[in-house]
Amino acid sequence: MTACTNSLDVSAPTLHGTTAAVCESLRDASPESVAGQPRRHVSSDGVALAWGTPAIVLRCGTTDAVGLGPTSTCHVVDGVGWYAEDLGAAYRFTTIDREVPVEVTVPAAYAPEGGPLLDLAAPVKAADPVAGRCR
Numbered sequence: 001m002t003a004c005t006n007s008l009d010v011s012a013p014t015l016h017g018t019t020a021a022v023c024e025s026l027r028d029a030s031p032e033s034v035a036g037q038p039r040r041h042v043s044s045d046g047v048a049l050a051w052g053t054p055a056i057v058l059r060c061g062t063t064d065a066v067g068l069g070p071t072s073t074c075h076v077v078d079g080v081g082w083y084a085e086d087l088g089a090a091y092r093f094t095t096i097d098r099e100v101p102v103e104v105t106v107p108a109a110y111a112p113e114g115g116p117l118l119d120l121a122a123p124v125k126a127a128d129p130v131a132g133r134c135r
Contacts, residue, residue: 007040007042008041008042008043010042010044010050011048011059012045012046012047012048012060012062013046013061014045014046019061019100022061022099022127022128023047023060023061023100023127024047025127025128026124027047027049027060029126029127030058030123031119031120034051034052034056034116034119035051035052035116035119037051037053037056037110038052040052044059046060047060047061048060054107054109056105056107058103058104058120060100061101063094063101065083065085065092065094065103067085068083068096075114077114078117078118078121079121080095080097080120080121080124081095081096081134082096082104082117083095084114089107089108091105091106091114092104092105093105095124097134098124098128099128100127100128102128104117104120
């Protein structure tokens with residue numbers, strides 16, 4: 001008999017130094033549920049978290065953000081600045097005012113897609129209190 005798992009493979013880099021410490025702190029402070037969805041087990045080489053099906057995915061210490069730069073629009077959610085990208089079937093949000101980047105991908109099933117960021121703002125601020133231009 002095979003055990004049924006709710007595991008998700010997520011690509012995230014192996015982290016070192018300050019980045020690893022911040023990301024481990026974020027993992028430890030992250031909630032058991034986001035947008036009312038339970039946390040899922042994640043297989044990853046780095047720090048990655050997921051909630052629900054379809055999965056809301058958080059990756060720490062990396063970003064695939066396209067177009068993110070010094071003049072990017074900053075959307076502030078509970079004191080954390082985010083750069084938003086419409087990916088069609090999801091939105092990708094990347095912190096833009098923290099020392100270590102955090103990327104959250106939210107499927108359209110959770111519209112409005114920015115809602116889950118409310119559950120993640122406090123852990124992001126606790127793990128990486130450095131705030132920059134976007135408050």
